[in-house]
Amino acid sequence: MSGEQTYEKFLPEGIPEWQRPFWESLREHAVRVQRCTRCGTYRYHPKEKCHRCPSRDAEWAPVSGRGEIYTYTVIRRAPTPAYAPDVPYTIVHVTMVEGFRMVGTLEGIDPDQVRIGLPVVLAYRDVTEDWTLIGFRPGSGT
Ligand SMILES: [Zn+2]
The missing domain is CATH 2.40.50.840 (OB fold (Dihydrolipoamide Acetyltransferase, E2P))
Structure with missing residues (x-):
């Protein structure tokens, strides 16, 4: 991304691209968390597969x-x-x-x-x- 990096504390850099919507929602001050579209289970941290059902489908849902x-x-x-x-x-x-x-x-x-x-x-x-x-x-x- 851009800007001078003067911030010297930990940042979540290097996150996979598919997890970026979560961090963008924080930037927008409107947090959204991944939620399984089949069973409704929230996935946090973001995961590629639901831990409650076999689905890989998910949406970014407001919480x-x-x-x-x-x-x-x-x-x-x-x-x-x-x-x-x-x-x-x-x-x-x-x-x-x-x-x-x-x-x-x-x-x-x-x-x-x-x-x-x-x-x-x-x-x-x-x-x-x-x-x-x-x-x-x-x-x-x-
Ligand atoms: Zn599920």
Whole structure:
């Protein structure tokens, strides 16, 4: 893609082209997740084949962006120097209301206040011109 790459943290570069619609939906701040058109099962992360039925057919379906914390990890040691200003920060595994789990950075709450079961909503993290990453913040949406 384009632009000066001054962002020094991890980006999901090198993803297969067929998974690109997911990342484009994040950039558009309108997340869409792969869903089996035969049985309706969501596939996240994207997969070439349904794990519940034999179908390879899928669509990119809008989802609520709402969920609750399944588990979390507080990062206290920066994985690279670029993350040093961020620590401590929290990575959450979120069970979405649609039933699949997503992983992202939790924003807007002190790591010591995080609890399993806390309601969260997706927060779009526009980290570069080309990339929006998955974040969450406390809240139950609308
Ligand atoms: Zn299926």
